[in-house]
Amino acid sequence: AQRVTQPEKLLSVFKGAPVELKCNYSYSGSPELFWYVQYSRQRLQLLLRHISRESIKGFTADLNKGETSFHLKKPFAQEEDSAMYYCALLIQGAQKLVFGQGTRLTINP
């Protein structure tokens, strides 16, 4: 079955602390994974995709096929990181995304 699991619905950390948002997936094919972010009153937007291996706004995510994970990390959280974060898996062929339940990240001052 194709599934994306984000075990934490809510995550709260203090400014300057490290952040890790967890994402696990289940997929029989070669996975292509994304992190999307939705800031308050804004549309859903792409944060990063694993194939580009880039860092956006200080966030990184490494695909670990052994653990079927794609956790999102940032070493020092900032207040503007407060948002809803969704992990998504691309279903090859159909070219459609399967989303996790989302994690609401709150950065406390």
Add this chain to the structure above:
Amino acid sequence: SAVISQKPSRDICQRGTSLTIQCQVDSQVTMMFWYRQQPGQSLTLIATANQGSEATYESGFVIDKFPISRPNLTFSTLTVSNMSPEDSSIYLCSVFRTNYGYTFGSGTRLTVV
């Protein structure tokens, strides 16, 4: 990335009525998608809308309830038919372009009373 205009941004509708949501893209795209986000839930794909063919619906979604039109490569509509309060959700359109990935509209917040 593609610019997507979605309207209406929100609406309050009476049960039993229908609402048509429009999605306009600023460039031609092959694949357009319609998602639903129920309160407190994640995004669930309703259907894939391809120009020149019937939409492909996901399990649990049917054409009679969610008819979709895709008259050209820059436009699509989703109709929510015979609405009930359970249809209260945010509906989003999305497009896929090879070098840009997926882009989402701002969503339509529907409340059925």
